[in-house]
Amino acid sequence: MFRELGRGDALLIVDVQNDFCPGGALPVPGGDRVIPVLNRWIAAAREGKARIYASRDWHPPDHASFQAQGGPWPAHCVRDTAGARVHAQLELPDEAELVDKGIQRDRDNYSAFDETDLSERLRAAGVQHVWVGGLAQDYCVLATVLDAIQAGFDVHLITEATRPVEVHPGDGQRALDKM
Ligand SMILES: [Zn+2]
Secondary structure, three states: OOOOOOOOEEEEEEOOEHHHOOOOOOOOOOHHHHHHHHHHHHHHHHHOOOEEEEEEEOEOOOOOOEHHHOOOEOOOOEOOOHHHOEOOOOOOOOOOEEEEEOOOOOOOOOOOOOOOOHHHHHHHOOOOEEEEEEEOHHHHHHHHHHHHHHOOOEEEEEEEEEEOOOOOOOHHHHHHHHO
């Protein structure tokens, strides 16, 4: 699935951060393999003057989702740390817009739309079609895609640009089925 992107399109890259890639605090198996695929889509978006958005998990150090606070996940993507940085091989241009989520201590946001102004920003930019890739397929990509549909956008999942973390085997396929 590949096509030219234009002004009514947006590329939405979900959480391609060091901690979600191999070597990180909460690695998605093969997570870095989405990067070359996404780099091709970034190039296509730039060519067509489509908007590019990149969401980041951007947690305070004592975030409620961390195991030390009784949450389900090891500490990850603590704001302003190396683990929270967008992976260096992702060729994100200067004009790409960042969307930070999970910024409040007591709340977690899997979706890039949850408690962010992303849908307003997309509407203001005249975006109708949202092309989504990133990590992890069975959590933040899933939640983001479902919210984007709910918000009324025409949503396309770039399946080959996603990988599941699969805490439970089969979660990736179940996520794909839901999307
Ligand atoms: Zn998180």
